[in-house]
Amino acid sequence: MSLTFNSGKSVGRFRKKLIAQTVATSLAAAAFTSLAAEQSEPEEDISDVIVVTAQKRVQNVMKVPVTVDSVSADTIEESGSILLQDIDKFIPGFDFSEGTMTQAGVTIRGISSPNISVGSDPSSATFFDDVYMPRAAQNVLFSDMQRIEVLKGPQGTLFGKNAAMGVVNMIPNAPQEDFEGFVKGTFGTDNLVRIEGMINFELLEDVYFRANFLTNEQDGFVDNVARPEWNEGTKIWELGAENHDAARASVKWQVSEGTDVTFSYDWDNLEQAPPMAIGLSEYAWENPNDGVPGNIDPFADKAENDVRHGVEGRDMTAYTLKINHDFDQYWSMKFVTSYREWETVNRQDEDGTANITRYLDTSNNEDSSIFYNELQINYVGDKLSYVGGVTYSKEDVWQESEINVTTDTVARLVTGDLNAQVKQVVGGEVLSGLQQAGLIDMAMGDVDTAAAIYACTLQGLDASNCIGQVSFADVVDQAYADSGLEMDHLWNADEWSNVLSAFGMDASPEFVAATGDLTYDLAAQMFGSPLIFGPSFSGMFWSENFVNTGDFTSYGIYSDFDYQFTDKWNAFFGLRYTRDDKEFTWEITETQFTEERPGVTNILFPAVPQFGAEESWNELTGRIGTGYQINDDHMVFASYATGYKAGGYDSLNISSATQPFEPEEVKNLEIGYKGVLAESLRTTLAFYHTILDGRQRSVESKPPGQNQALPTVVNEDLVLNGVEVTLEWEIIDGMTFGAVTDYRETDQESEAFYNAVGELIEAMTISGESSVNYTLTYDWMMDIGLGDTRLHIDYVFAENTRVFEVGQPAFVEDIPNYYDDRQDLNARISWASENENWELAIWGKNLLDNRYVEGSLGGRTAGVLGTPYVTINRGLEAGVEVKYGF
Incomplete structure (x- = not known):
């Protein structure tokens, strides 16, 4: 969620506000708890329906003494979600960027990390089927997903690698014995065609097979009217067009009652429009109806992106082997080994015009792989539970960051x-x-x-x-x-x-x-x-390209103990040792225009032959905490945890060879409450105090002697204080109302850096509070006597904080909707036959048809070439869905 920053030391006012809110909420929770404790056991405990593996054990989410949110398969389907960016609204303190598929990133409690540099890592780890997913591999399609878990706060002890601020854990369905399957088609606005299917059956005795696929294609919503000569014979994408396919096949062999082996193959193919750049300058596409030179209306349905061979693409495959074995009723093990490789291209317009003398495009091309392994040992006794293990991963990365301009530019x-x-x-x-x-x-x-x-x-x-x-x-x-x-x-x-x-x-x-x-x-x-x-x-x-290679090795060993002192009181303690070794190289290629004009040299960045650096980092992280089960419906918990993210190198800043950026180190104190109030209101409250040292933040920077601004990593220290609230009220049988929100205050000490136009921004301390944001949901399973009828509605509100940004050009006042708060209303109503073979649905997204400028006015060419641009959201979408299950 976004932050509004105010210069100066106004921390006291914010803290008083936070303390007041915390006390009020705590008193309310305590009152509800006392009331519920006096009441008899409910006939049906709604907290029994959600399980998680947040502690590497299968547990009821309402009994786990840590902050974890879970999005079920039903919610994924009812909301029409296929990506992490579709479900972040259901989880307080969690955001997944919508910018690009190959450079997207996780934000937890306001903290994100740069993903453009292969020399660095994210602050929050993403796992798919127990396997760590690096940078460009994080954003995968949801197909046949069991649930999504998001754990907030340091998770280094159990999840390890780069889980300093939290973990996103995607859990697909595994092969099982029963025969089942489905085929589903979704059709809608802008020629949306989404086809999904799954089949599961017993292949041989005790051998089960499960396969699924999803293909998603949708036209763009902004007509790209640029037709440069260099794109003759090349597809010119409408802005916002999507084309993404994925498939998965798994085979599970139940070797014995206590042993199973699963092998999975994942395939992911992306080829769609590059990130949009709608120019808002006098050189951009001119709307003939407004009589104004250039374009200041980003919603005019036309733009000129003349990028040469523009496309965002990814070709990714993965192979995963998992072995589970029970030694006896107490001891068990799990072994996971996986190899994933991907190639990406993200060639995008950086000026938002078709002016040949102001042309600049960039492309982030990657050819990388990761070999990930984990051996885990589990013990479950009457009082003591134990999880321990070792991890090993090796990444080989190659990245080319292209910067292309025309000779006219x-x-x-x-x-x-x-x-x-x-x-x-x-x-x-x-x-x-x-x-x-x-x-x-x-x-x-x-x-x-x-x-x-x-x-x-x-x-x-x-x-x-x-x-x-x-x-x-x-x-x-x-x-x-x-x-x-x-x-x-x-x-x-x-x-x-x-x-x-x-x-x-x-x-x-x-x-x-x-x-x-x-x-x-x-x-x-x-x-x-x-x-x-x-x-x-x-x-x-004219091209000047950065080429980087990396060889990253990570080791970890961990142990975590959970002891049940009484039926109501437990405590846990864990430690992990992590070591990261990184070898990295840089090269800046000489422009190929030297062949056309002898004697010319690079004008943006001097050519540099390949050279390298290497460094190692290690850290001991841990956690300690306790949970107290007041009764079957209510629990309180507290924990203290530390987290770590490895240091690294800035792929676009060769000075980091001698000055690699430092690791991120996190300390987090958290208290919380989970319970079912008045037999029907599931409630989760979490209060946290986080200290983050060495946060690695990416800024557009143009230091002296550099002709073009580039993403550069700077370090800063932060202190976070916040609260997260999740409510789910079962009004009557089959009807629920939900709400999620969070509030956060941040004190930030940043180091000095040069901004995108070459101005030195001095080191400073600033304080801020998160914007107002919340999501409301309503679900109703209607009993009309003819099968099952379901209604899902969600409403998302996010406060616009651009009004607090300083130094904006005057013309932003004329940009339509630039200062609007975000308000999205989405709905789906479905009917399923009594035998559940057929399901029909009508759905709508952004039913209010609100249009927004995504992010802020920007662009790497805004200062040098006078060509700022923005991206925008898609308007109202609606469609139908047909599903046949067997």
């Missing part, structure tokens, strides 16, 4: 440099004129005073009216503007002719136009700069 950048040189010449002439007029002597050598006297003299004013109001730079700026020598682009014959004349080369505009590259080549020789080249090179591409 390069010529524009060169134009800026020439303008600066011409301006220096004009400045020299102004200085010489002031000296010859004796004004500098009159001003006793002060050039600003001399310039002020000169400016007043021209206007017939007394010098006192200008001194202190006009500077030498102001006079130079005016003289330069009056000279007519400033060029928009050096390939403009009239402008180029004027500049040549200023440098003593007599060339008329007609001569410049008629002789092609001749005058440019002559100027290149005069200035000794091959970067001055003529218009015959137009339409070519």
Whole structure:
């Protein structure tokens, strides 16, 4: 969830507000608890229906003394969810970015980590079928999923690798004995076609087979009207178009009553539109109906993204072997080994225009793999439970970060440099004129005073009216503007002719136009700069790419004990030792344009031959806590846990070779309550105090000497105080109402860094509070006598905090809906036949048809080329669903 930051030390006010809310909520919970404790046992305990494996054991979610949320298969289906970004609304303190499939990331309690750099890791770990999922592999389709668990707070003891802020645990259905299957089709707005199927049967005696697939395709919702020559014969995607397929096949062999072996194969293929860039500049697509140059309406249904061969793609496969064995009634083991590999491409427009002289695209290409292994030993006794094990993983990564511009854009950048040189010449002439007029002597050598006297003299004013109001730079700026020598682009014959004349080369505009590259080549020789080249090179591409490789090895050993002192009171304690070894290399390739124009060199980043670095980090993390079961319906718990995320390297910052960023270290104190109030209201409250040292945050940075802003990792320290609330009220049999929300305060100490336009942002301490956000749900299983009829509704509210952002350009006030709060209403009504073979449904998303600007106004070219852009959401969606089960 987003944070609104306020400079200064206003922490006290926020803490008082948090303490007041915490006390009020705690008193209310205590009152409800006392009331419920006096009542008789309910006939049906709604807390019995959800199980989790948050502690590497199968447990009732309402009996687990840690903060864990679970999203069931029913919720996934009723909400039409197929990705993590679809279900984050049901979990307080959890967010999954919607930007891209291959560079998405988990945010837990306001903390996320950069995912663009293969040299770093996320702060929250993602697991699928007991296997750790790195960066670009995290975002997978939900197909035949049993449930999703999200654990908040450090989970390093049991889950280990990079679980400093929490864990997302995706649990697919396993093969089983009974024959079952289904085929489902979902059809809707923008030609949505989603086909899903599953089949499960006994292949041989004691050998079970389960397979599923999901294919999801939907047209875009913004027409891309750009048709550059370089995309002839290449698919031009509508913005927002989706095309994603996935399949899974598993075989389970029940070797004996206490032993089973499962082998799974996962396949994932993504080929869809690249992330959108709707330009909001005078150079972007112009709406012919508003008569305004450029575009300031991001919802006009048209945009120009001229990215060459733009696409987001991923080809991923995985093989997993799991062995479970019970030694006796007390001891058991589980062994997991998995190999996953993927190739990705994410080539996207970075300027939001079809202006060839302002073209820039980037592409993050990756070819990586991970070999993950875990051996786990379990003991379950009358009083003592134990989980211990060892983990080993090895990642091999290769990443190429492309930065591509046209030669027309390069010529524009060169134009800026020439303008600066011409301006220096004009400045020299102004200085010489002031000296010859004796004004500098009159001003006793002060050039600003001399310039002020000169400016007043021209206007017939007394010098006192200008001194202190006009500077030498102001006079130079005016003289330069009056000279007519400033060029928009050096390939403009009239402008180029004027500049040549200023440098003593007599060339008329007609001569410049008629002789092609001749005058440019002559100027290149005069200035000794091959970067001055003529218009015959137009339409070519200039690339400067970062290439990184990595070899990462991680080891872990852990033990966790849970002791039941009485029927109501238990305590747990665990430790893990983790070691991470990283070898990493950098290379910046030389632009291929050197083959076309000998002598040119990189203009964005100097070429660097491959070189490497290596480092190791290790940490001992642990947890200790207790839970007290007041009665069958109510429990309270408390825990203290530490977490760790390995240090690493910034793939786009070669200085991190000698200064790798430090690990993230987390300390978390948490207290909570879980219970069923008045026999029908399932309640979870969690209060936490988190200290995060060395948070690795990605910022767009343009330090001195660097011509282009790039994502750069900076470290900062944070203190978090927050509360999370989950409520589920069973109003009557078959009808439930739910609500989730969270509130958080943050104190943040950041280090100094250069922002995207090269300004030094000093180290500072800022404080803030999370925006207002909540999700309301309503589910009703209607009894109309003809099968089962279900209604699901969810409403999501998120406060817009852009109004608190400083330094925004004035025109954002004219961007429609830019300051709107987010309000999404979604619904689905379904009917299933009495034998449950057939199910029909009608569904709608964003029923209010609200349109939003996603994220903030941005773009790597906003400062250099004047081309900011935004992304937007899809409007109202509706459709039908047909399912046949067998």
